Structures are given as C-alpha cells and as structure tokens.
Amino acid sequence: KQEVTQIPAALSVPEGENLVLNCSFTDSAIYNLQWFRQDPGKGLTSLLLIQSSQREQTSGRLNASLDKSSGRSTLYIAASQPGDSATYLCAVRDSWGKLQFGAGTQVVVTP
Amino acid sequence: DAGVTQSPTHLIKTRGQQVTLRCSPKSGHDTVSWYQQALGQGPQFIFQYYEEEERQRGNFPDRFSGHQFPNYSSELNVNALLLGDSALYLCASSYAGSYNEQFFGPGTRLTVL
Numbered sequence: 001k002q003e004v005t006q007i008p009a010a011l012s013v014p015e016g017e018n019l020v021l022n023c024s025f026t027d028s029a030i031y032n033l034q035w036f037r038q039d040p041g042k043g044l045t046s047l048l049l050i051q052s053s054q055r056e057q058t059s060g061r062l063n064a065s066l067d068k069s070s071g072r073s074t075l076y077i078a079a080s081q082p083g084d085s086a087t088y089l090c091a092v093r094d095s096w097g098k099l100q101f102g103a104g105t106q107v108v109v110t111p
Numbered sequence: 112d113a114g115v116t117q118s119p120t121h122l123i124k125t126r127g128q129q130v131t132l133r134c135s136p137k138s139g140h141d142t143v144s145w146y147q148q149a150l151g152q153g154p155q156f157i158f159q160y161y162e163e164e165e166r167q168r169g170n171f172p173d174r175f176s177g178h179q180f181p182n183y184s185s186e187l188n189v190n191a192l193l194l195g196d197s198a199l200y201l202c203a204s205s206y207a208g209s210y211n212e213q214f215f216g217p218g219t220r221l222t223v224l
Contacts, residue, residue: 097167
C-alpha cells in the first residue's frame with residue numbers, strides 16, 4: 001500500500017530565504033508526482049508535475065526533483081516571498097490516475 | 112477556457128440527510144475523480160469516473176456514490192450523513208489518454224451538524 005509522507009509538517013522562514021520541502025513515498029511504482037499549493041479553505045493549484053522518467057522539473061522560482069528508486073522528491077522555492085505562504089502538498093499517481101497525497105507542509109514566510 | 116468548476120461552494124446539512132455535489136471538468140478532459148479532505152489532512156481518494164463508469168474506488172463506504180454524465184460532468188452523492196463527513200470535497204479532472212497533470216476545482220465545503 002502506497003504511503004506518502006511530507007516533512008516538515010510546518011515551516012516558518014524570513015522573506016528571501018530558500019524553501020526546501022520534502023516528500024517521500026513507499027512504493028516506487030508511480031507514474032508521476034505532482035506538487036500542489038493550497039491556500040486556506042481553497043482548492044489545489046498544480047505547481048509542477050514530474051513524470052516517472054524525469055529527474056527534475058523547473059518553473060520560475062520552483063524546482064522539483066524526483067528520485068524514484070529511493071522514493072523521494074524535493075520541492076525548492078528560491079528567494080521566498082510572503083505570497084508563498086500556503087500549504088504545499090505532494091501526490092503520487094498510480095496507473096489508473098489515482099493520486100495519493102501526503103498531509104502537506106504548511107509554510108509561513110514572514111516579511 | 113473555464114477550469115474545473117464545482118457547485119455549491121458551501122453546504123450545511125444535518126445528520127442523516129443526503130447531499131449531492133456537482134463537478135464540471137476542464138474542457139477536453141474525460142475523467143473525473145473525487146477526493147475528501149478533512150481539516151489539516153491531505154485529500155483522500157473517493158472514486159474515479161471514466162466513460163460514465165466507476166473505474167476505481169478508494170476506501171469509502173457505499174453511502175458514497177457517484178455518477179458521470181455523457182458530457183463528462185459528475186455528481187457525488189452521500190447518503191445518511193455523519194458528523195465525520197464534514198470536509199472539503201474536491202473534484203479533479205484529467206484526460207485518460209495521457210499521464211498529464213490533474214486539475215482541481217475550488218471544492219465544496221460540507222458541514223454536517
């Protein structure tokens with residue numbers, strides 16, 4: 001059974017620092033991994049998707065890596081801003097399209 | 112191009128009642144999945160619909176049922192509501208022919224009193 005864990009559960013950093021968010025999963029038979037952002041009480045916004053054959057994906061200040069063999073992904077956010085404050089969720093996808101989520105990392109960026 | 116839409120935004124029900132939530136997928140998408148997100152937790156998969164049939168189901172009781180229409184929109188029905196059914200219900204759409212990203216709607220906040 002796939003289990004997804006995100007560490008830390010919460011993170012507070014001053015503006016300008018780089019953010020490092022970790023995600024681990026127990027079953028390496030995944031089709032892709034997706035990182036989402038969720039603002040309080042809102043839906044999920046897709047940030048990055050990494051296919052199982054890829055090692056890395058970048059979009060602007062965001063960079064996500066994937067090591068399928070060790071069951072790990074890391075999301076890096078460079079030069080954090082107060083607007084980056086949100087909960088970040090990772091999810092792995094199975095062959096049918098089902099997403100298995102971690103519990104998320106709550107990020108606060110202080111001015 | 113409208114993204115994934117869900118209705119209603121908020122809903123308040125009492126224990127034992129029944130509720131129907133609705134979802135319209137992103138244009139070009141043919142697969143709809145439903146997730147339940149309790150406060151402070153990650154979303155949990157309920158089920159997925161493709162070609163008007165339930166293709167995969169998570170660990171949820173039969174009180175949770177769904178339907179997909181020919182235009183790919185979908186409904187989630189929950190019978191005999193319990194206090195523990197209070198959550199944010201999220202709908203996600205995707206295209207079955209690819210492993211591309213799934214897009215989520217804004218969710219429906221269900222409160223059971």
